[in-house]
Amino acid sequence: MSSTKDKLKTNYEITWCPGCPDFMILESAKKAFSDLIEQKFCRHEDISIVTGIGCHAKIFDYLNVSGIYGLHGRVLPTALGVKLGNPNLSVVGFAGDGDTYAEGMEHFIHAGRYNADMTLVVHDNRAFSLTTGQATPTSQQGYKTKAEPLGEFNIPLNPIKLALASGVTFIARCNAKNIEHTAEILKKAIKHKGFSFVEIMQDCLIFNTEINNLDKLMHEVENKNDMKKAQELADEWNYNTKTGKIPVGVLYETHRPTLEEEWPQLQNLLKKKIGWKDLKR
Numbered sequence: 673m674s675s676t677k678d679k680l681k682t683n684y685e686i687t688w689c690p691g692c693p694d695f696m697i698l699e700s701a702k703k704a705f706s707d708l709i710e711q712k713f714c715r716h717e718d719i720s721i722v723t724g725i726g727c728h729a730k731i732f733d734y735l736n737v738s739g740i741y742g743l744h745g746r747v748l749p750t751a752l753g754v755k756l757g758n759p760n761l762s763v764v765g766f767a768g769d770g771d772t773y774a775e776g777m778e779h780f781i782h783a784g785r786y787n788a789d790m791t792l793v794v795h796d797n798r799a800f801s802l803t804t805g806q807a808t809p810t811s812q813q814g815y816k817t818k819a820e821p822l823g824e825f826n827i828p829l830n831p832i833k834l835a836l837a838s839g840v841t842f843i844a845r846c847n848a849k850n851i852e853h854t855a856e857i858l859k860k861a862i863k864h865k866g867f868s869f870v871e872i873m874q875d876c877l878i879f880n881t882e883i884n885n886l887d888k889l890m891h892e893v894e895n896k897n898d899m900k901k902a903q904e905l906a907d908e909w910n911y912n913t914k915t916g917k918i919p920v921g922v923l924y925e926t927h928r929p930t931l932e933e934e935w936p937q938l939q940n941l942l943k944k945k946i947g948w949k950d951l952k953r
């Protein structure tokens with residue numbers, strides 16, 4: 673008999689570059705989903721994923737769960753549509769750094785404000801990798817690409833600071849290479865009631881290689897409800913250097929009413945349970 677985790681596999685040929693940390697994120701996601709199913713937090717059919725377009729988005733083909741393979745930059749509005757259609761689902765978006773912080777930036781800010789009960793996982797390899805490595809908002813200054821042969825001039829964005837400013841109620845960062853830790857963080861994020869954001873630091877073996885292997889700078893933290901501490905943690909690293917300290921773990925968690933709780937029609941949908949059992953309450 674196959675295990676819960678085996679049931680999350682598909683038979684598609686995996687076309688990521690050999691050794692890409694996307695394999696590790698896939699493993700973490702399978703572990704997190706199977707643990708949540710086994711703990712009866714949700715059923716296999718209650719999980720719905722949405723992806724963007726990019727290397728990261730191929731995860732859609734490799735996870736045997738329902739969902740929508742979306743458009744570049746539009747993971748969050750699509751995920752929100754799924755959530756509004758059936759608020760009993762555990763909705764998880766897998767997006768790229770280009771996807772989220774460039775093409776989809778406006779959605780990121782508003783997702784924080786709305787606080788719908790769903791999760792965004794960003795595979796942050798600090799490059800538009802599928803389209804051969806152009807600089808994204810989290811690429812370091814000086815990053816030379818075919819499109820920017822003189823090097824990236826602009827300062828990088830710090831998505832953790834932006835998430836804090838946008839009202840995101842769960843903010844975590846992890847290292848793709850640490851599968852166990854990433855799976856634990858993903859479980860916490862999915863269990864969090866409200867919008868959760870997981871920034872996964874991911875090496876790209878082909879393009880922005882200069883910023884790979886920052887593992888030694890990383891240290892694990894756990895911070896809840898302390899905004900000042902969260903801001904200090906966000907400031908520990910500016911996405912521009914190979915020095916400094918990079919906090920990983922839950923950087924901030926707080927609670928405020930979700931979009932579903934504020935919206936009477938959604939309350940009615942939740943009560944109807946339309947074939948799904950709401951196990952969170």
Ligand SMILES: Cc1ncc(C[n+]2csc(CCOP(=O)(O)OP(=O)(O)O)c2C)c(N)n1
Binds near residue numbers: 725728795799800803
């Ligand atoms: C609206 C739109 N703009 C641009 C593209 C071209 N495009 C497809 S994938 C991609 C890069 C994706 O980069 P990222 O989101 O960082 O994902 P990665 O490949 O690094 O995982 C781009 C620019 C597109 N498909 N749609």
Ligand SMILES: [Mg+2]
Binds near residue numbers: 726769797798800801
């Ligand atoms: Mg990328």
